[in-house]
Amino acid sequence: MFRDNIIAIQSVDAKNIPANDLGPREQEEADEPVREGMQYLFDNKFMKAKATFQVKASIDPLYALGLGAMAFIKDVEMAMAALATAYTVAKSQIDNSGFKKPLKESLSQYFTSFLSSNSTGLPASPPPTNVASQRASTQREETPHFIPNGVLRAHVVKAECCLLMSVLQLAQESVVGYLKCGLNLRQAYNSYSIVWQEYKRMGQTYTQYMDRDTVSAIQFGIGTVHLILSSMPAKILKIFSTLGWKSDKQLGFALLKVCMEGQGIRAPLASLTLLAYYSILTSFTPQLYAKEMMGPAIECLLDAQKHHPNSCFFLFFAARIARVARNMPLSTQSFTFAAESSRGEWAEVAMKQMSDYEIGFNYALQLDWERAASYFEQLSREKYWSPAFSKYFVGACYEMLGRRTEGILAFAEVPQLAKDQQGRKTYIDAYVQKKVEFFQRSGYQDMDFSLPGLELLLVMNAFEQMDKESLEKSLALVQRTLELIYDREKMEYNIRLRELVPATTPPDYYDQRAILLLIKSSVLNALKRHKECIAHLNWILDHKHCLKVESWVVPFAYWESGVTSWGLGNIRKSRKLWQLALACTKYDFEYRMAVRLSLAINKCDEAGINFIEQKPSKGLTTNGRKRMPIVHASSC
Template identity: 55%
Template sequence: MTKNAIDVLTTTYSIANAQIDAATKKTVGNSVYQAMSSYYNYIKFARGSGGLPASPKPATLKSIQKDGVTFVPNGVLRAHVAKAECCLQIAILQLLQENVMGYIKCGMNLRRAYASYSLVWQEYKRMGQIYHDFVDRDTISGIQFGIGAVHLVLSTLPQKVLRIVSAFGWKADKHLGFALLKLCVEERRIRSPMASLMLLAYYTVLTSLCPQILSNEYTQPAIETLLDAQRTYPNSAFFLYFAGRTSRLARNLTLSTQSFTYAIEISKSEWAEVEVLHTCSYEIGYNYMMEHNWEEAAKVFDMLYKEKYWSPAIFRYLTGACLDMMGQRTEAILAFAEVPDLVGSKTHSTALTEKYVLRKVTAFQECGYQDMDMALCALEYLCLFTGFDFMNTELLEGSLDTVDHALDAIMEAEKTEFGIRTRELLPETPAPKYFDQRGALLLIKASLFNAMGRFKESIIHLNWIIDHKEQIEVDKWIVPFAYWEAGVTAWGMDNKTRSRSFWESALRFNKFDFEYRLAMRVNLAITKAEEMGVPKPADPNPANRHKAEKKESIITLDSIQSRQSTSDDASARLSTSDHTPASEPTVFKVHV
């Protein structure tokens, strides 16, 4: 589906480009001049023009009449906007692929989009106060939408990719992006609904990636943008989809599911009927998972598997995960057994997730599905995709009980295997080694505690993961995600400097599942920390913590306060005093 969309947009880009070439009848000399002019303006922008393209001196009615000043025809300007919009939409599709090549291509297409938007902006500014005689308002709406969207999309790129893109001079300004998009919405022209969709996508998708850090900032603007859009488009399936996403941010899963269901109903017999059905059905299934309605979730994912939407392997895996949560182990195993034959997606957007589910199923098969009591695939999926933050306390408590049962299964297996080693000399049974299983469960448990605001209770579990990071050999994603959760824990205990150091540490890991998804999440959190004036840690190396602990076994609050911006901020472990106010008397820092 993504490939087809990119192909259509590429064709549209070529048509718009051909229209521009035919209208301008450019010669070689003109081509060189335009290329040099474009390059000059691009360098001028890169050196700091407040995020907007360079604005030439505006013409006046007198200068037009006296000097014969001419402007690029309106049709050509419209073609440039169409050309730029193709690049912008391709960039967004590439951004959603969640891999480094997709991010780099996204950055390149944003640059191409900006070049065309820049040309139209400069011509619009050159027209001065009489622009309405030479350019239509929909074209102006197009450049407001385009430049605003470019800045918003660019601001979401992870630091790993942003460093590559910034080599071309990009400096994203999300506040400028917000201002231009809101102006586009207010003027009620042809791009207004697209501007509303872009704002809603930014608010909902980014908040879903980083809910505990961004919910307070973006949930209310998302609701306001949605209400404004639905006054004009009350029966739009697109806005109903975002109504479902926005309701989820507000932890109203029932209303969220109703919105997705209504979007499906209202799009029947329309051109996007199948696409809306598939997209909203997945979101409904995800809501059912968060509500622990495993039976309905399994039905939805089974339907999507049969419809061959997105990735059959992923939906077969999710069906099995939900069946296992229902206690239907045999049916779950049968579903998991089909996954290896279904893996092989050629789309980048699913390949990484398929790799993850294949490894999970392969691990089950290698042990004859004997270790399934030690794994909670459904809760693990919710943890990876930040589903816990939208669940109510009762369901979170129930999830904690489920995790504890799985941890008990690990303890029983270890007890049995160690018991054999007390009776037999060099038994054939290998020594118990459940670091990956225990690490995944403890990460889920820490994430559940963070979602409930019980930050202190997550400390011991995150410290266990970090202390045993060398023994976690298969699920490499556990450790960097533990650093992410450690940052959330410190943030919740109001030690934001410590949070940033943990997030910086998470970026030091690579070649693990969902690497760039986590990188985007960390980028959003660090950007928020920078906006709040949280200083960057001097040395994000977590090994410094262990060195410091050897020299100083007892750390007082005074010593913590004096080292807030030192390399110790990159401590690899959490402690209960991370939330202690500076006004309290000196206490010992107790590691748990």
């Protein structure tokens, strides 16, 4: 099994890892098998790729990184172990090289980096050398001293291991995950800085001293770090504040595109990174980025598929792009092809589960709850990602179908499944567990007032991907459910008109009504009927103090209010509302929503709006209150 091979690699003897003294051209020739291994990997020939990488994985860091990249696809724990092993091999090769930079040069570089004000978004460059001193240096010593190519190559592999581990930790969407991500990004930064300094010192002659795949590795690594940092909200960026980089999204795009065009070992990884970034933008904030990013995403995909037309990875992203374009049949077909293309190979199970999850979600977007339930039932049995979430999704589908008994039986399994996650419990596990507990308080008697299937689409910000007919059906269903709440409230208030001190408590359906109004507003926003949202969102925010259970509703209401304002052309108001959402804390979707809000606020800032309001010339109005600036819609 692949896992056994990873464990075997971890037992390597660091002292016996040979130093790498190959020159750039010799290295490029020696790395040809790795290049072939990457071709196998992206042509769905996983067993051949694994066999190729395993040949020297215990002594060569780039081969070990290849195995780490493969494990990245299949299993988080396996990937972390494989990447840690590759890191050890790279570090050992550096330590065993015997190369030490001159002390004077190291100190000079350190103080230059420390004292410089770095706003370029890249590791600091060495100070310029004047012509006279350069000539004198040339006369003293004709051959410049650079770190050997083998050591530079090991440094970028070490950095890339940290970078890939940080991505895995970032995907956990937890405080601990972000902290670990920050530490790994800092380690990656340190190694990339060493190579970048040498690359800049080499100037136009860098090809004489560095192999082309090490150069492309710098482009890939620094470009990826910039895209990661540019999408992070301020509260998370504080964790990364010691990095010394100022994120630059455009520079990140440029470096990754240069890496792709070079067609080196990391070119397909650069394509995947860009596609993943486009996917995040268009799925987290489709209201703002879907139209803008659709063109670049398709261009990137077509370019990648020229070189790997049947790659299951690129087919998977083709399906994600088709979903954003609201072409569900094409999306489902592409997910199916992605799974089938890896059949009989090492990644078969992983790709099938990923595709099944997305196909099940596609059916939910089409309100085909029967088929969606069958997919998530299978995923729950296979314990994919979050079994508790999958089982809750099954219960939600049955409830949407009117099969309440089956839905309740599915919900009843959720708490134990969430408990079984233990240390791996995610934000979504916490959410579904609380939802079931909420249903259980009334003995499932108030299920008529909830639409759990549509609520899941709401929290995933998925209504933008539904077609108009499905949106209209959802809107009608929400309206009928709101009327049921009104009828129940009317009945219970009538009892209080007839009986003195009745045994029943006053009606309290604020949480249910708030969620339904939030769903309704989100659907209306997706239909571009923005003005109709205003009254519903105002009701939620006016009654936020009445919400006892669903703490996530308030920041989501601010989010939808911002979307409404954006649709009405009031971008300044959108930004203020999203800032209010960002101030909300301690709810299940906090960090996922924080990323969404950060991307939205960045979009506002890109619009070139000056949000610094001018202070009034007089501090007080005639009634003694502080004067507030007047903002007109036309000023936006």
